[in-house]
Amino acid sequence: MPCTGTRSMVLVLVLCAAPLHAASDAEQEVPVSAALGIKAGAIPPVLLAPELVLHAPHVFLGTFGMATGDGVTLGAELGAEFSQAGQNTPYVLGTYFHFASNANATGGRESIDALTLTAGYEWIWKHVELQVGAGALFLVNDEVAPCTGWFCGFRPPPVLPTVEISLRYRFF
Numbered sequence: 001m002p003c004t005g006t007r008s009m010v011l012v013l014v015l016c017a018a019p020l021h022a023a024s025d026a027e028q029e030v031p032v033s034a035a036l037g038i039k040a041g042a043i044p045p046v047l048l049a050p051e052l053v054l055h056a057p058h059v060f061l062g063t064f065g066m067a068t069g070d071g072v073t074l075g076a077e078l079g080a081e082f083s084q085a086g087q088n089t090p091y092v093l094g095t096y097f098h099f100a101s102n103a104n105a106t107g108g109r110e111s112i113d114a115l116t117l118t119a120g121y122e123w124i125w126k127h128v129e130l131q132v133g134a135g136a137l138f139l140v141n142d143e144v145a146p147c148t149g150w151f152c153g154f155r156p157p158p159v160l161p162t163v164e165i166s167l168r169y170r171f172f
Helices: 003-017
Strands: 033-043 046-056 059-067 071-081 089-101 111-124 129-145 159-170
Touching: 003 089, 033 059, 033 129, 046 071, 089 129, 111 159
Parallel strands: none
Antiparallel strands: 033 046, 033 159, 046 059, 059 071, 071 089, 089 111, 111 129, 129 159
């Protein structure tokens, strides 16, 4: 993990433990909100990606993605929140993401499609959201380039444990 990714994860953990106050009922007038931030977790081949989330009562939709020198990762998410809009809440989340690499030196390409099912807790303040969860990652498609490196022949299992952390700024 690059140094900047480590710093981002430390920042998320510090904010999680910081004594912040939840937004009051008077500040929660809008039942629909939008937030922009960073999603961290097992998102091959990156560990961090920009994320945009729209919240409605008991439901949230999100999208995330990142282009790197190796290729592009795109994802979509649909979640359910169990508390009223604008309140701290447990959640369940289903996510789909796709990674497609650029051609490597041998002309090979890699493609990964995965689904995740996670559950966790989301802390919501006036302008900040912190979401922390864990669950399972299901590899739907894992096409690898021809064997050229150290891990020749290594195939990950079809189901893996996963964690996710999202830190977002709420616009409204």
